[in-house]
Amino acid sequence: MDLVHHIAHTGWVTLFDVLPIAAILLFFQVFVLRRVPPKPKRIAVGFGYVVVGLTLFLVGLEMALFPLGKTMAEQLTAPQFLGGDALLGKVNWLDYMWVYIFAASIGFATTVAEPALIAVALKAEQISGGAIHARGLRLAVALGVAVGVSLGSYRIVSGTPLHWYIIVGYIVVIIQTAWASKFIVALAYDSGGVTTSTVTVPVVTALGLGLASTIPGRSPLLDGFGLIAFASLFPIMAVLAYANLAEWLLRRKVAKDQTGEKDKNYEPQTDNGTR
Incomplete structure (x- = not known):
């Protein structure tokens, strides 16, 4: 239950962290560009994926990466x-x-x-x-x-x-x-x-x-x-x-290529007076 509560709390905090970004993008799209965002349902689903992904990532950091880094440092x-x-x-x-x-x-x-x-x-x-x-x-x-x-x-x-x-x-x-x-x-x-x-x-x-x-x-x-x-x-x-x-x-x-090309095109002079 502690883990579920921690995930829920992290997700709630993450949602409020991401909301300003979404609000700014939506404001410029609607009030400045005056256009409806293309495929709004897809954007909403993607926004949900972002919140869920960041939540799990942050929980994973606290549960795995930070303790593992500290453990490795202690051992080394x-x-x-x-x-x-x-x-x-x-x-x-x-x-x-x-x-x-x-x-x-x-x-x-x-x-x-x-x-x-x-x-x-x-x-x-x-x-x-x-x-x-x-x-x-x-x-x-x-x-x-x-x-x-x-x-x-x-x-x-x-x-x-x-x-x-x-x-x-x-x-x-x-x-x-x-x-x-x-x-x-x-x-x-x-x-x-x-x-x-x-x-x-x-x-x-x-x-x-x-x-x-x-x-x-x-x-x-x-x-x-x-x-x-x-x-x-x-x-x-x-x-x-x-x-x-x-x-x-x-x-x-x-x-090097230019030098090789010059050497290839070079023809030695011959003396016409000697046979």
């Missing part, structure tokens, strides 16, 4: 598992290698499965006429998130200030932006936004809070948050790097 940071200085109550960032590996792995896996990223990647491939490959874009973003979440986990372990990482990261992004092609810049910046969506945010947040709760001397409030910033920043860097590398390889291929 247990002194008995770490050994070394951890048995003496000291924090040595070298003892937490499995934490960094797990953070990178979970960041990569959740990003590859991110529905928002899949949609953006497919649309980018469609609009670019195949110049941008959806799979390559998804892998580049996922690698960026993996590196970002792993580095963010190191920040929690070491207790270093968050703002230094963000400042240096955006300096790198600005430099990359200056050298990148204009058509990829906006997509790269949007890629940082789509990663912090339905799947990635809950898992990464649970990991950060779990690490900050179990590592000695760390505060969940001060150190537990911030992984999402890494998960948003590093995909931008990864996509810009991917674009720069792809453009460099393309220029190299074109130059």
Whole structure:
């Protein structure tokens, strides 16, 4: 009964959270555009699906993902598992290698499965006429998130200030932006936004809070948050790097083809005076 009551309460709260969105869309459709929404019954059913889906998703987060993230963080940071200085109550960032590996792995896996990223990647491939490959874009973003979440986990372990990482990261992004092609810049910046969506945010947040709760001397409030910033920043860097590398390889291929064509058309001069 407690579970049923919890689901009902979450559904009621979710309904009131979604209602303003529906009200704004309906207002502009009826009073600004002055048109009746097409297929209103279908829209109403879809709205119900949204409420039910969000309700079950939120309940699932509370029952599974957040506890699982905390449990994994507790197990990976247990002194008995770490050994070394951890048995003496000291924090040595070298003892937490499995934490960094797990953070990178979970960041990569959740990003590859991110529905928002899949949609953006497919649309980018469609609009670019195949110049941008959806799979390559998804892998580049996922690698960026993996590196970002792993580095963010190191920040929690070491207790270093968050703002230094963000400042240096955006300096790198600005430099990359200056050298990148204009058509990829906006997509790269949007890629940082789509990663912090339905799947990635809950898992990464649970990991950060779990690490900050179990590592000695760390505060969940001060150190537990911030992984999402890494998960948003590093995909931008990864996509810009991917674009720069792809453009460099393309220029190299074109130059090589042109050189080969010149060598093919070259005919050595013959001396007409010698027979």
